[in-house]
Amino acid sequence: MKNQEIMQKDLKFNWHPCTQMKDHEFLPIIPIKKGKGVWLEDFEGNRYIDAISSWWVNILGHSNEYINKKIKEQLKTLEHIIFAGFTHEGAIKLSERLCKLTGFDKVFYADNGSSAVEVAIKMAFHYWKNKGEVRELFLSLENSYHGETIGALSVGDVGLYKDTYKEILIKNITIPIPKDKSEEEALKALKEAEKIFEKYHKKVSSLIIEPLVQCAGYMKMHSPSFVKGLRELCDKYNILMIADEIAVGFGRTGTMFACEQAGVKPDFMCLSKGLTGGYLPLSVVLTTDEIYMAFYCDYEELKAFLHSHSYTANPLGIAAANAVLDIFENGKWKMENGKWVLNMDNGQWTMENEGLGILEFNKKTSKYIWDNIQKFKSLPNVKEIRQTGMITAIEMIDYPWQERKGLKVYEYGLKNGVLLRPLGNVIYFMPPYVIQKDEIDKMIDVAYEGIKKVNSEK
Secondary structure (H helix, E strand, O other): OOHHHHHHHHHHHOOOOOOOHHHHHOOOOOOEEEEEEOEEEEOOOOEEEEOOHHHHOOOOOEOOHHHHHHHHHHHOOOOOOOOOOOOOHHHHHHHHHHHHHHOOOEEEEEOOHHHHHHHHHHHHHHHHHHOOOOOOEEEEEOOOOOOOOHHHHHOOOOHHHHHHHHHHOOOEEEEOOOOOOOHHHHHHHHHHHHHHHHHHHHHEEEEEEOOOEEOOOOOEEOOHHHHHHHHHHHHHHOOEEEEEOOOOOOOOOOOOOOHHHHOOOOOEEEEOHHHHOOOOOOEEEEEOHHHHHOOOOOHHHOOOOOOOOOOOOOHHHHHHHHHHHHHHHHOEEEEEOOEEEEEOOOOOOOOOOOOOOHHHHHHHHHHHHHHHOHHHHHOOOEEEEEEEOOEEEEEEOOOOHHHOHHHHHHHHHHHOOEEOOOEOOEEEEOOOOOOOHHHHHHHHHHHHHHHHHHHHOO
């Protein structure tokens, strides 16, 4: 089939997410035939660098041979089993590994990031209720985003997504965020936050945050000290803390998990996206024995957490997640045929950078990206560039949203072989960690020319 034929059939039947479908009267929908590494290819052989990891999920590249192998192995024995009253080896293995990685004690499985947030906020509310308190309020950060289910949407603060549904949302109060990553701004925001903590703490179940980077919130970034200060406020006012690491976990911010940079442990941690390398829907909520024991009682007390998903702890998703952790634990970079590849054989390393693990190599990659985006500062329509780990953002000036300048950069990118999906006036890079220097160069150059082009348009 040709691209055009597939596009027509798609638009006849499919309603796509986060999309005004009428846009596709002028904006072609791209049918993808296959992916390998950072590249996506359509049915006519056009190729695109996946500069956003297909909505931030594909951290180790498309069609990763090791993950493919492990899913195929799992498929031979068990595709799914109810996770109430039953279990399976993969889930036990993954839960143990995640607890060792994070210092938590218990793992609750769900299907996706929004569902994980839903679990965490319900669990936080239910925890207090089991202890004899009704705490109906939640705290979150200004400009935050935590997903699209009603509970997750309620604790977000991006009006574009939630304003339509305001009449049916749960009660949430937002607290100020720092204007930038400076310590001074962190202190100012924490002072304002404490006023809210002091006023409402007896009614608040939990505070939910995206540590270090508010991804869907236009890639706004804050310092580790801000996260640490929020943990201290939660401790002082006896409020549970939820870390939404769905987008920032698994190496995106420079450490395995963003909370590590602040030296804090929340009461709940939500993980998804990179958990399975972008292969299959899976999410987890990690928590402590203290939280768990508030639900542990005789059945007649009716304190159990009766939340469920049909595909909880799906063995295929679990197999992908265990494969991802295998690569993080054992994968070492090696130069093969002129390209850097993640090698799993623990061989001999002969070149500079050979033998580095993912996180160490990511530091070099992010520095290379940062050094090469300095040229964006010379563009008159660029307001700021910023970076945290493998997340890089170029914010254009405050064009009126109706002009859709970001969409124009997106169109330019597709025409020139790069998938960029801007957030308003913010162009960002969140590529798979397997991206090569020449691919980084192309990604940056196309974004640069796209931003330059929209500045010249009237």
